[in-house]
Amino acid sequence: MAITKPAPPAADERAGPPPADHEGPRLNSPLALTLLLILLVLAQGPIRQALSAPVMQSWMTVFVAVMVQALPFLVLGVLLSAAIAVFVPPSFFARALPKRPALAVPVAGAAGVVLPGCECASVPVAGALVRRGVTPAAALTFLLSAPAINPIVLTATAVAFPNDPEMVLARLVASLLVACAMGWLWQRLGRADWLRPPARSSYDGQGRGAAFWGSVRHDVMHAGGFLVVGAMAAATLKAVVPEEWLSAAADNPVVSVLALAVLAVLLSICSEADAFVAASLSQFSLTARLAFLVVGPMVDLKLFAMQAGTFGRGFALRFAPATFVLAVAVSVLTGAVLL
Amino acid sequence: MSRQAQAAVLFLLGASLLHAGFTDLYLRYVKVGLRPMLLASGVVLIAAALATVWYEWRARKAAPRHAEDGHGHREPRVSWLLVLPLFALILVAPPALGSYSALRTGTALQQPYGYADLPPEGALRLSLVDYAGRAVYDHGRTLKGRQIKVAGFVALDKAGTPYLVRMALNCCAADAQPVKVGLTGRIPPVLQPDTWLEVTGTYTARQAEDPVNNGPIPFLQVSAAAPVRAPQDPYDETWNN
Numbered sequence: 001m002a003i004t005k006p007a008p009p010a011a012d013e014r015a016g017p018p019p020a021d022h023e024g025p026r027l028n029s030p031l032a033l034t035l036l037l038i039l040l041v042l043a044q045g046p047i048r049q050a051l052s053a054p055v056m057q058s059w060m061t062v063f064v065a066v067m068v069q070a071l072p073f074l075v076l077g078v079l080l081s082a083a084i085a086v087f088v089p090p091s092f093f094a095r096a097l098p099k100r101p102a103l104a105v106p107v108a109g110a111a112g113v114v115l116p117g118c119e120c121a122s123v124p125v126a127g128a129l130v131r132r133g134v135t136p137a138a139a140l141t142f143l144l145s146a147p148a149i150n151p152i153v154l155t156a157t158a159v160a161f162p163n164d165p166e167m168v169l170a171r172l173v174a175s176l177l178v179a180c181a182m183g184w185l186w187q188r189l190g191r192a193d194w195l196r197p198p199a200r201s202s203y204d205g206q207g208r209g210a211a212f213w214g215s216v217r218h219d220v221m222h223a224g225g226f227l228v229v230g231a232m233a234a235a236t237l238k239a240v241v242p243e244e245w246l247s248a249a250a251d252n253p254v255v256s257v258l259a260l261a262v263l264a265v266l267l268s269i270c271s272e273a274d275a276f277v278a279a280s281l282s283q284f285s286l287t288a289r290l291a292f293l294v295v296g297p298m299v300d301l302k303l304f305a306m307q308a309g310t311f312g313r314g315f316a317l318r319f320a321p322a323t324f325v326l327a328v329a330v331s332v333l334t335g336a337v338l339l
Numbered sequence: 340m341s342r343q344a345q346a347a348v349l350f351l352l353g354a355s356l357l358h359a360g361f362t363d364l365y366l367r368y369v370k371v372g373l374r375p376m377l378l379a380s381g382v383v384l385i386a387a388a389l390a391t392v393w394y395e396w397r398a399r400k401a402a403p404r405h406a407e408d409g410h411g412h413r414e415p416r417v418s419w420l421l422v423l424p425l426f427a428l429i430l431v432a433p434p435a436l437g438s439y440s441a442l443r444t445g446t447a448l449q450q451p452y453g454y455a456d457l458p459p460e461g462a463l464r465l466s467l468v469d470y471a472g473r474a475v476y477d478h479g480r481t482l483k484g485r486q487i488k489v490a491g492f493v494a495l496d497k498a499g500t501p502y503l504v505r506m507a508l509n510c511c512a513a514d515a516q517p518v519k520v521g522l523t524g525r526i527p528p529v530l531q532p533d534t535w536l537e538v539t540g541t542y543t544a545r546q547a548e549d550p551v552n553n554g555p556i557p558f559l560q561v562s563a564a565a566p567v568r569a570p571q572d573p574y575d576e577t578w579n580n
Contacts, residue, residue: 029344036422044430051431058440060433065368065512067424068359071352072376075383156509159578162452213390220387221345224352225417228424238513242443247552273510276578279449283552309417 055239063235069270070120070227070302074220077121081128082215086208090133101135105183108138109176112145119147119271119303120227124219127310136195141183144323147271147297148175157293160275164286166338167293174294174334178327185322196312226309230302234268241266250283260288261328264296271297287335294334295327340418346391348421353384355428364428366572367435369511435573436515438494438532441504445552447516449578450476462486462539467505468518468575474542474557482542489520489559490537490567493530496550501530503538503559508574515574521547524561535570539563 040047051060097104115122126143130136147153149172161167206214249259260281269277274296278289299320308316340348359365360377369377427433451472457463463485465473470489473482491503494517501522508515524540538561545558 029341030347033340033344033347033422040426040430048431051433054437054439057433058436060427060431061368061436062513064424064427064433068356068365068368068377068428069373069511069513071356072373072380075380076376079383160509209390210394213387213394216383216387217345217349217391220349220352220384221340221418221421225420228420229417231424234513239440267513269514270510273514276509277514277516281552282554 059235059239062238063231066231066234066268066302067228070231071224073270074120074124074223074227077124078216078219078223080115080121081124081219082212084125084128084132085215086212088132093129093132093134097134097138101137101187102184104135104138105141105187106180108134108142109145109179109183112142112147112149112179113151115142115146115150119297119300120223120306122146123303123306123310124223127219128215130195130311135187136190136192137183137187140186140319141179144182144298145176145179148179148294153271153275153297156272157275160279164339167286167290170290170334170338171293173338174290174327174330175297177334178294178298178323178330181326181330182319182323185326186319194312194315194318196315222309223306226305227302230268230300230305233301233305234266237266246281247283250288253285253288256284256288257291257328257332260284260292261295261324261331264292265300265324267296268300268302269296285335286339287332290335290339291328291331294331295324298327299324340416342391342395345418346388346395348418348425349384349391350388351425351429352421353381353386353388355425356381356384359428363571364432366574367433367512370508370574370576371572373510435569436506436512437492438504440515441492441494441502441506441517441519442496443551444517446471446519446549446554446556447507448472448475448518448554448556454481457481457485462488464488466575466577467491467503467520468507468577470559471518471520471557474520474559475546475555479542479544485541486539486562487541487559488537488539490535490570491520492533492535492569494519495530495532501526502556503536505575506573507578508576509578512574518575519549519556521545521556521558522561523558525563526561527564535567536564537567539565 051057097107112122115125122143125146126139129139129142154168154172157171158165158168246259246263249255260278264274267274267277274293278292281289281292284292304316304320307319311319356377359368360374360381365374365377448468448471451469454473454477463482465487467489470482470487473479489503491505494502494504496502502519503522504517504519506512506515506517522538522540523543523545527536538559540559540561540563543558543560547556547558548554549556
């Protein structure tokens, strides 16, 4: 390509070494963004018309609702993760957690109590912990336990099940068990190369402010993009699949547990609200609803998308199914003992 | 996506959250209690956008040629998807969930903890959820012989049975569930789904089962109905406390 005129921005874009660049001929992205936004504004009449069917409206409402509800928690998690990455030295975690990974796992699981948020907040925090040198088994345990056992979620569960207070205990016990078991399982069987090495350049050598805001920007753009994927999937399910299918599943005890576990994955409801939905699924047994509450905060569509974005697809494809199986099994056992 | 484009997306995202939080727009999607977090996160996103522009400008000033390559890592293309919620929130602003979702989802009526005392005389103005709870679980004990006013939006099932519905919400619209009350008696001849009505009527012992989840649907014997404005918060949030 012959560039006769010296055009500073374009030259700047193309000055980078070609091997590092897989995107081929690239549109300058601020320009692309501007064009896209102008196009959307110009075409908003026809687009609105296409979106006026009830299915599409319901889809859009649920999609926007999941995003608006999750973004504040994502931002909270991203701020925490940036603070860990910039202000907490790695030596702190080395001192705070037991040396032996087998002991670090339950400590990390119990530490999940202190992160008052839903699962969107825990993914970036767990990513920051791994980058800060925390053993992955412990960080993953924290990832699973934090959204399920924090006080806000347990209080919501107690409010949603006023006649079954044992549900709160069952949820706490089952979620902690699954989180720790996954941590130990990762320690035994997990391989370091399944976890994508932190794709981001380290922030050493920059000022603290630059490092902090760089981390915030990176995490919001990254996890936020995957959050959109998950929100679209959840909205599609909510708007398209009829609920009557569920009633058919409620009669058989085995099918009902599996059906609610799968529903928890597909619906991707925030862990602070899932107890209320579980309470309304009154045609199902308490054990089936416990499975819904244990699986939901650990494996769901938006969480899967975000895990794939943070730790790599190879990791998410192995981790999520294993968590699902374990969560269902532990829920059934806990349900048999406690409920 | 380059740093400038990222800053623009972050800024727009923050601005649209602030816009939703400062108007009543957010009430279509999430509960009232989320507002402070919504506004705070909007401010953080805008701050992140400004910080990105500022540090980028400083880096360019320090090393004009290599500012972009120095970091090497570009955000994945999935970040572009963040434009979608922006577009949906600013340009389309979809309405609160209505009759379409209400008919696809089973009634979520729960047994109330207790029943507040009602004023001894005059017409009773009850929330739809309150009426349904008293009618089903208290067998209308406090309702008999009273004139009752209830507001909600209209939904018509396949057979044409009219329902008055409120969506109840715990966190966001993804978990919103309907509470339905069937209408019988002097129903207006033309009913448009999703219009808000205030219905005046009396308690009737008639009940039906929701075909979706076999939940109980009480009925109201209608004597008059008048269109009303949709409430500021389209969802019933009494279960949040």
